[in-house]
Every structure is written in C-alpha cells, then in structure tokens.
Amino acid sequence: MTDSATPTGSAPEGADPEALRQRALAALLTARERTALLTDSVDDQELTAQHSPLMSPLVWDLAHIGNQEELWLLRAVAGREAMRPEIDGLYDAFEHPRATRPSLPLLAPAEARTYAAEVRGRALDVLDGAALDGGGPLVRSGFAFGMIAQHEQQHDETMLITHQLRSGTAVLSAPVPPAATDAGGLPAEVLVPGGPFTMGTSTEPWALDNERPAHVRDVPGFFIDTTPVTCGAYQAFIEDGGYTERRWWEPGGWEMVREHELTAPLFWHRDAGGWLRRRFGVTEEVPANEPVLHVSWYEADAYARWAGRRLPTEAEWEKAARHDPASGRSRRYPWGDEDPSPELANLGQRHLRPAPAGAYPQGQSPCGARQLMGDVWEWTSSDFLPHPGFSPFPYREYSEVFFGPDHKVLRGGSFAVDPVACRGTFRNWDLPVRRQIFSGFRTARDL
Template identity: 35%
Template sequence: MKDARAETLRLFDLVREIDLRESPGFGFRPVIWHLAHIGVFEGYWILQKLFGENPLDERYDRIFDPINTPREDSKNLPSRREMENYLTRVREKIFRYLDESDFGGENPLMRDGFIFRMVLEHEYQHQETLAYLLHMLSPEKKIRPQARSPLNILSTLARDMVIVPAGQFEMGAREDSFVYDNEQPRHAVELPAFKIDRLLTTNEEYARFVDEGGYERREFWSDEGWQWRVKENWTCPLYWKRYGKSWRAQTMFDEGELDSQHPVTGVSFHESEAYAHFMNKRLPTEEEWERAASWDFRSETKHRFAWGDTEPNSLLCNFNFNFWGTTPVGSFPAGASAAGCLDMTGNVWEWTSTPFAGYKGFKAFPYPEYSEVWFDGDHRVLRGGSWATRAPLLRTTFRNFFRRQFRIAFAGIRCASDA
C-alpha cells in the first residue's frame, strides 16, 4: 500500500497544481479530484464500514463521492497539500488497525485481507484513470519521467489469425484469491472453433481504414455507432492529426509522426466494430477472448496470465508504466498465449463484443456500484490490460468495462472470425 501511494503521488508530480485543477475535457472532474477520492474510498471502507469509525472529514466524504456528487460540484477543491494531509491521517489510522487485524475471521471483508486488497486495486485503477486524464492534457504541461528504452520492431512476425479449437474451458475466477464480484463464479463454457488475430491492429492497418473512407462509409457501422460518429464528427482516432498525406499523433509527452507498428488506440467500441467489419471480421466475444488468452490446450488448465502463472515482468509484457506508452505489436514473444496470440496482456485493452453483465449466479459484493449498476446494456467488456495497468489487474479473468462511445482509454482492437 505504501508503494502504491508513492506511485500515485509521482503521477501528480508530472503536472503543476494549477493544471491539475483543470478539467481535461467536458464531463470530466479536475485531475486532482482523484487524489482525495482515493483516500475517501479507503477511509469509508476500512475505517467506517469495517471498524465503525466516524468520517474523518464529512466535507471530504461529500465532495469526493463519485456517486452522489455531480461532476459540476467538483470545482472548489482543497489544495493538494490539504489533500495529502487528509490522506496521511487516513493511512495512519488504517495502519494502526492493520497491525491488530485478524485475517482469518468470519467477516468476509477481513477474510484473507479482502478489503485491503480491494482498496489497493482501487488505487491501481485510479492510477490508470489518471494516466487517461493526463494524456488529455497538452504535452507541454507535463514533465517526462524516466522510462525504459524503446523496443525494436519485430517485423518478421506473421500477421495472420490463429485457429482456436472447439471445446470446453473454465471461464471466470476461483474464490481462492482476491477477485471482483463480476469475475465470479467460475463456470464451464463450450465454444465452437474460431479464429482470432495473432497480433493487435496496428496504426498502419487502421490508417488504411481511415484513408479508404471508413469513417464515411455507412455500411461498416451499426446504427448507434453511425449516430455517434456523426454527432461527434469522428474522422480518425482520438489524438490523431493529418498533416498533408501523413498522420501525426499526440502521445503522453509529445506529438510526432504516427508509430506505424504500434497498436491503434483512442478508438471507441463503435470504431473498433466498424474497423472489424471493414476487414470482413468481427470483434471477439468475451468468452472467445478468455479462451484464447488463458487456456492451455495441452494440459486443459487455465492460466492466470497469457503466458502462464509467472508474475508479469518487463520481458513478458508492456505494463506498469514501464515505457509510458504503447510498444510495437508483438514485442514480447515470451508473453504469447498458448493459442499463439501476442500482447494479450498489457500494451492496450481490447474491446470485445460482449455487453457487461454478471455471470450466471452473480452476487454483488461488497457493493453494487462496482459492477451491478453498470449491467445496463450500454457498457462493453474490455480485456487484457494496458501499458498503464498494474500487475494484479493483468489477470486473464479481470473484466474492464466502458460505454461504447468511450475513447480516452488506452484501448485497441484484436479481430476475430468464425472458423
């Protein structure tokens, strides 16, 4: 928890406080709002719900409650120093309780440290959300941190589809480790054979869709997707700009020529679906994605990560802000799944065609606002993680979800088709 907090504060150090107090776009809270919200969430669940304490500051509980406080009421916020003082007070009380806690009792919030894992992963998720918001700010407002050296493009990789054989596999997570309610219960799924792209869709491939009129050709788009395209005047992915006959793109810390072999990102579900239709393919279902990512066909067992059960490292995938951006597709051959797909862990999230909903037997725990309230038919499931995802959230059962028109996530495309 201490390491996660240090990582959070380092993200805020990339931008001056005056810029952190800006809303990066219409409908978004100021970036700095997320700093205190992380502490309020911790304090509510651990100090109030678990140990029966009163709120440390009722004003914070009100201002930094994302459910009951409208975004337009998030303007007159405390200073960063005041927020950090609040975070310190919350943590001091939590650590006192942590030293005396019994993780083997009957309270489901305490069992195996569930509540502490939950607030830790909540902070990890907000770190990635912060990265989305920081990306929206112009590059000159940010300080570039140290990152690993860029990787060489593996140009010899086959840009083909792999055939995933028909069969049954176990979908979802077991109950013997921390997971969210929407990852359970584990259940058997029978699938026919299907094909799925070995590699993520690259900027070069997506640019062909754009250059051949993909955004103007109604036949590739669903009715709702076309309505959004027209309403928002989408003509290319978010952060792309055309200069003459070439494309440039804004990355986290600069703007430059489009990296042709990096995965396309800044695309909504609607754009991803239209591209798949352009390619005479489709987006994979969530079930297809998880089978291709997690299932070992020889041993008939499920893996926690695409390559197996070894914890993620910099030789296996692009994660944990290691490169502060995407890497060329296929740069981590050691991280291939048993099906032969690359980059199924990290780099960019992958849109699936599946609406976000509970598995059969779903039970909301510990609160419906994490999952259940979003079972609305409007959200689609994304899988795999991105370059800004922390290691625990890279598990092959983790289900991310966004509205179909959402574009600011580090999300890309892997197409599928019937076998």
C-alpha cells in the same frame, strides 16, 4: 451473500498471513507512489483545473482515493469513527458527475494530500493488526486491502488519461518499450480450438465481484488476431474511406462520426507528411507497427466489419488468453500462473505507450496470441453482463449497476494498468463512444 461472491482461496504466495500482509503492503505502497507521481508533476492550478469535462480535476481523484480508503479500511474493517464525514458526499462518484465536480467545495491540494496521508498512516496500522487468515470476507486473505490498492491504481489510470487530455508541455516521461524482434515471422491469426473452458474465478483472493464465480463455457472454435490491430492497419481503413462509408458502422457509431466529424482515432491529425499524434504533451509521427490506441467500440467494430471480420466475444477473448489445451485448465495469465514481470507484459506505467505489435514473446498464451495482457485495453463484442451465479460484493455500485446493453466489455489491460488490477479474469467496461481511454482491439473470425 453467496459463496460465489465471497473472496475465497489462497493468494499466489500461499495461505501464510504474513505473506498476504506483505503483498497487501507492497500493493498499497506502489499505488501511493504512482499517485504521488501523477499529482506532484503538476502545479496546484493544474491540479484543480478540469482538463476535460469527461474527467475529474486531479485533486478530486486524490481526495477520493483517500476517502474510499477511509470508508473501507478504517470504518468497514476497523470499525473506527469517520475522520471527515462532511466530505463523504463530495467524493461520492455516483452523487456528482465528473463534469460538475469543479464546482464543488473540494479540498485544496495541500489539504487533500494531508487527508490522504493521514488515512494511509492509520490504514497501515489496521493492516499490521488484521487477522488475514480468518475473520469476515472483507478481511480474509486481505481482500479489502487488495480492493483498495486496485481502486487507487484504477484512479491512477484515470489520472493518466487526464494527463493525456491536458494541454501544455510534457511533464511525464518513460523509456520506450521493447522491440518486437520476431514479429515479421508471426502468423496474422491463430486458431483457438472449440470446446469447454473455465471462465471467471472462484479462487483468486483479490478478484472483484464481476469476475466471479468460475463457470464452464463451451466456445466453438475460432481464429483470433495474433496481435492487436496496428496503427498502420487502421490507417488503411481510414484511407479506404472507413469514416465516410455508413455501411461499416452501427447506427450509434455513424451518428457519432457525423456529429463530431470524426476522421481518425482521438489525438491523431494529418499533415503534409502523414499522420501525427499527440501523446502526453509530445507531437510525433503515428508509429505504424504499434497497436492502435484511443478508438471507441464503434470504431473497432467498424474496422472489423471493413476487414471482413468481427470483434471477439468476451468468452472467446478469455479462452484465447487463459485456456491451456494441454492441461485443460485456465491459467491466471496468458503465460501461466506467475505474476507479471517486465519480460511478460507492458503494465504499470513502465512505458507511456504500447509496445510494437508482436512484442513480449514470453508472454504469449497457449494458442500463440501475444499482448493479450497489457499494452491496450481490447474491446470485445459483448455487453457487460454478470457471470452465472453472480452476487454483488461488497457493494452494488462497483459492478451491478452497470450491467446491461449500454456498456461494452474491454479485456486485458493497458500499459497504464498496474499488475494488481490486471489478471486473466479482470473485466473492464465502458460506453461504446469512449475514446479517451487507452483502448485498442483485435479481431476474430469463425472457423
């Protein structure tokens, strides 16, 4: 293992192991509260049902969360014997595709809850005694605990997607996000000057392997949209025949459109009064000023071509989000180094929808772009590839097995992402056909 893959550096709170311990404890407790909300809000029948072949039954995610916590915090960190070794294969995401998981002898809801709770109790004891200022790379700076908190929050986002896909009445609710009070005066695009910047990180202690190491990229100047593309702008693409003009589409995207007879983003349908959408069990008008959601990479790319623009590369996106020309350094977040707060970004399932385009002025980046963090995952034009000097840690299956041209990179997080699993260097990836995820985009153009 190289230093580029090993978590190093200090947490935002500093090197104090007790501060690190409290940070890890808070992250684990926050994740478990959200897991409980997402699984306690439906009955056992819905927990064990498969609401879409694209997703696991919710009860699989629940036990998988506990199993991964046991594997890493109890076995790998603490060296304890397995609690339930016979279930490891059932909850191995690589052994069983999502579509087949309902046929497995999964733990029943009550048993899954008991197992996850027992693991958590023991894991907190391990955290209480861990030497976070020393030891191996799994323990140092609380990396393994931060990794598990991120893993649980990632599955919480997956479970929220399942909630969106399920039919039936609404079981989740949340207040509306803040308005965009000055959006009317914003420019359509902002300039990101050319030159080098530092991409990735070698110091963020809970950064995952694909975010490492920090390295310099020289990016020519470009323009990028001030905000994500809105539903209203995307409707113009639809009305202009966007889904019927082959010239806008990559071959794979055109094949997808034809095979599935696509005419709009997922969950949209048209009635006599205009476009409607289904959102967590509620049917409502599509809000014109909200970032478009549930579009595939192919749809984002086709819109950009239609608009005479393109999707930004991943390096362009990160430079727009992090680079501070005044200091020449890269920030942790678009607004600076401080952790996210409700005034800065729409994160953490605080709201069940994106905020209107132009919201969160305090969260804008140095170039003037807004909502680069939270609201919607943003597709980039880039394939998911390793940073120069990449080395897998602590296991190949998190990132390395996905590298290549099959997966496209998404950046920035969505309203469904918790702050612990979202930062300026965080990288997400998915197949270009995926639409059920909380994905949108913004466009760019050359100087």
